[in-house]
Amino acid sequence: MKRVIGAFVMLTLVLSGVLAYRLRAQRAEAERQPGSSGVLEGTSVTVAARLPGRLLSVKVDEGQAVKAGDLLAELDCSEPDAGVAAAEAQLAAARAQVAALRLQADAAALQAEAAHRQVSAQAAQIGSLRVQQKNAVRQTARAETLQQSEAMPDAQVETYQTTAADLRERVRAANAAVYAGQAGAHAASRQAAAADAGIVAASAQVEAAEAGLTRARSVQAECRLLAPSAGVVTLRAREPGEVVLPGSAVVELTDDRVLEARFYVANADLGALATGATVQVVADAFPGQPFQGTVRRVSRTAEFTPRTVQTRSDRERLVYAVQATVQNPDGRLRAGMPIEVTVVPAPGAPAGAVSR
Numbered sequence: 001m002k003r004v005i006g007a008f009v010m011l012t013l014v015l016s017g018v019l020a021y022r023l024r025a026q027r028a029e030a031e032r033q034p035g036s037s038g039v040l041e042g043t044s045v046t047v048a049a050r051l052p053g054r055l056l057s058v059k060v061d062e063g064q065a066v067k068a069g070d071l072l073a074e075l076d077c078s079e080p081d082a083g084v085a086a087a088e089a090q091l092a093a094a095r096a097q098v099a100a101l102r103l104q105a106d107a108a109a110l111q112a113e114a115a116h117r118q119v120s121a122q123a124a125q126i127g128s129l130r131v132q133q134k135n136a137v138r139q140t141a142r143a144e145t146l147q148q149s150e151a152m153p154d155a156q157v158e159t160y161q162t163t164a165a166d167l168r169e170r171v172r173a174a175n176a177a178v179y180a181g182q183a184g185a186h187a188a189s190r191q192a193a194a195a196d197a198g199i200v201a202a203s204a205q206v207e208a209a210e211a212g213l214t215r216a217r218s219v220q221a222e223c224r225l226l227a228p229s230a231g232v233v234t235l236r237a238r239e240p241g242e243v244v245l246p247g248s249a250v251v252e253l254t255d256d257r258v259l260e261a262r263f264y265v266a267n268a269d270l271g272a273l274a275t276g277a278t279v280q281v282v283a284d285a286f287p288g289q290p291f292q293g294t295v296r297r298v299s300r301t302a303e304f305t306p307r308t309v310q311t312r313s314d315r316e317r318l319v320y321a322v323q324a325t326v327q328n329p330d331g332r333l334r335a336g337m338p339i340e341v342t343v344v345p346a347p348g349a350p351a352g353a354v355s356r
Contacts (some may be wrong), residue, residue: 006345038263040283040326042254042335045229047072049244050222051080057240060233060251070227072251075244077223080216087216091209098202105195112188126174135258136164182197182316218271231255259326259333262301263341267318283337291324291333295343 047054048252053075115257140161235252238244261281277295280289299321324341326333 012185020277025183035340036263036265038339038341040259040281040333040335040337040339041260041262042256043231043258043260044335045231045253045255046249047225047253048247048249049075049225049230050246051075051077053077053103053223053243053251054239055240055242056251057245058236058238060236062233062236064233066227066231066233066253068227068229071224072233073225073238073297075223075225077220080220080223083216084213084220087209087213088257091206091213094202094206095210098199098206100193101198101202105199108188108195112185112192115181115185115188115217119178119185122174122178122181126171126178130171138211140164181270225250229253230253230257247341254335256328256331256335259328259335260296261324261326261339261341263322263324263339264319265322265343267302267320270274270298270320273322273343279326280342280344281326282342283333284339285337285356291326291328293324293341295322295324297323 007248056071056074057074060066060070140163145192231253232255233251234254235249237251244250261279273295275295275298279293279295281291281293283291302318302320322341
């Protein structure tokens with residue numbers, strides 16, 4: 001009987017211990033902050049050639065840190081260089097044509113102005129000649145009247161007649177000169193207008209040549225592969241002398257100043273997590289040295305979802321991907337490091353909860 005009682009007491013103690021352990025485990029699980037294991041990921045950029053050509057040089061090695069704008073590699077770009085030279089020559093010719101047409105337009109405008117002034121002067125002279133002609137005609141008529149009464153010698157009458165005829169011819173010549181000057185002024189004006197139209201067309205050619213030069217220089221610039229951002233060279237994919245095609249990767253850069261921690265939280269912890277929450281990241285390489293991060297995105301869909309969710313245990317198997325950014329100013333953390341991520345509760349929030 002005593003053995004039975006002793007066995008019963010022992011069994012009771014064992015069950016009590018197991019129950020207490022499970023209660024403590026459940027309490028610890030309830031108070032546990034959301035989080036899980038994860039891996040650090042960096043922002044990788046592949047620098048590829050946009051032009052086909054032979055690789056002249058690669059200026060960086062794997063593991064080398066570079067700044068934005070640093071020269072990474074150079075291609076042999078004899079053809080783009082020739083294209084730039086041709087575009088520059090075409091632009092110079094177009095600009096010279098514009099300059100020549102402007103000189104021609106200025107000369108035509110000056111010629112038209114001089115012709116108009118000459119016409120004005122000749123028109124004024126015609127007025128004076130017509131007054132003189134009228135006086136000469138009256139004097140001739142009076143002399144001819146006196147000649148009939150033999151009061152004026154024939155020689156003097158002939159002088160008056162000659163003067164009147166000379167003035168008549170001079171008026172006729174002046175009128176002809178005015179007509180010719182007007183025609184010359186109109187012709188010069190048309191030449192100036194034609195030169196102005198030519199300038200407009202030549203200016204359009206200059207713009208086209210400038211655009212062609214810009215395009216040629218942009219193609220030429222693709223011969224120099226520059227770093228789009230700061231980072232560390234994680235891959236040197238090509239070597240000098242190799243022929244690369246458009247889209248061929250030459251160098252890969254990884255920016256590890258700001259890393260991304262990707263981890264998963266269980267379905268039960270999803271309500272305690274929100275974008276902007278603070279996380280604590282501990283890398284295996286630096287135990288006991290937490291790094292701070294911020295939740296950037298929480299997945300809208302579950303992963304590792306069972307085929308049919310029917311029971312509570314099935315629901316607990318649902319997990320959601322979370323991405324957080326981790327500052328790495330001193331460069332100690334590196335992409336690919338395994339980490340443990342814990343979501344830090346907001347001040348004043350109860351255990352096991354993260355403020356939204």
